[in-house]
Amino acid sequence: MSALQWQIPPSLLQQLQRTPKDRAVVMLVRHSVREALPPGDVGNAVPITDAGRGLALELGRLLRGRLRTLETSPVLRCVQTAQAIAEGAGEDLTIRENRLLGEPGAFVLDGGRAWANWERLGHEGVVQALVSETSALPGMARPDEAARFLVRSMLTAAADQPGLHLFVTHDLLVTATAARLLGRPLGLDEWPWFLEAACFWSASDGVEVRYRDHQATHPDPLCGLAEADVLEFARREIAATVGFSSGARFFLAGGAFKSLLTGRPPKDLDLWAPSEDDRALLIAALQSRGARPAGHRPFADAFEVGGRVVEVPHATDAGSLPETLARFDIGLSAVGVEHRPNDGWSVMVHTMAHESVLRREVLLLKPLVNWKYALTTLERTRRYAQELSFSVPPAEEAEVWRVFEAQDAQLRAGLIERYRRTGLGGFGIMEDIACRYP
Structure with missing residues (x-):
């Protein structure tokens, strides 16, 4: 023509x-x-x-x-x-x-x-x-x-x-x-x-x-936490960051899967290794793909690669995907995919993640396994609610404050200090503490 x-x-x-x-x-x-x-x-x-x-x-x-x-x-x-x-x-x-x-x-x-x-x-x-x-x-x-x-x-x-x-x-x-x-x-x-x-x-x-x-x-929604959607999201993000040839067994788990609900890129990706050897392979693969350090994190090594921030937690004691998801305190975080070196994959979505989507509420996994970081969990629930246009039920916030109030003065001070080290700020946590405990 x-x-x-x-x-x-x-x-x-x-x-x-x-x-x-x-x-x-x-x-x-x-x-x-x-x-x-x-x-x-x-x-x-x-x-x-x-x-x-x-x-x-x-x-x-x-x-x-x-x-x-x-x-x-x-x-x-x-x-x-x-x-x-x-x-x-x-x-x-x-x-x-x-x-x-x-x-x-x-x-x-x-x-x-x-x-x-x-x-x-x-x-x-x-x-x-x-x-x-x-x-x-x-x-x-x-x-x-x-x-x-x-x-x-x-x-x-x-x-x-x-x-x-x-x-x-x-x-x-x-x-x-x-x-x-x-x-x-x-x-x-x-x-x-x-x-x-x-x-x-x-x-x-x-x-x-x-x-x-x-x-x-x-039909809408176009995407959700169905296993097929979760798996394809994980495959896409892993391909763009660590690749499929690291030789490591690892788990992509945590809040990154909220992207399926929002349509926005994930804030970061948490890649959990079940052993020190797998963790070393993960980091080597990231570095071979041009990953650069992304600043200090209290519990992980962080890298920038492929337009993403990837965090590789220091802990390697969770040997399975269910054990890894058991580390989380929020239902919407308890979503994960295991990648195995033979290109094998498995998916796990906690029932409370599905329930959260159904109710459009950010729900906790109780009892809180990370109760010493309860204030950071509270901040995260509020952030998730903002990102997803969900709500946080009063009973969920009350559970966090119940845990906080059950501690003596020294332990409360410890919870506040941990929040200062691990929280992002900006969601009214310190203001609430000041109002509750003037």
């Missing part, structure tokens, strides 16, 4: 007319026109053409007054597309790079392993597997869970701000995500044109999905 023939996809023009203007609409859009990809290469360095830039500028002009945010795959042609759209829209937007959109993207966990799928199946075969199969290809995520997590994260990023929120990506991600959320496979003739998009927005009865003439309402 020549430069004179390139055009904004008709389906996109229809979507712009049909999408609601009173709510946040997420548009997962393929990048603009590019040159042909080199044979046998992913083509990350291939730019958009002059015609592609012109088309993206034209799309930006169509979005004037409606474009609110812009995120992109880090791959060059996607970044260039996003820049041209922003320029055409006349908007001084911060363009945020998002690795769920590419390099590697939501469906790829281990690029080296995943590339073998393209060599064996070809691009068409990989996409066909993503739109129709339930299992994961080697080095890749289970497609249904990955698609739902991607849409959940995009809707969270849109933050209920009415208008259009563009996420520039690749044909594979548009096709697979649309197919999964629509609940129907998409054939080769339904792959997106350059700048064609799938649209998503929240409604009272679920998430509205639009792609070309297809439409569906997908």
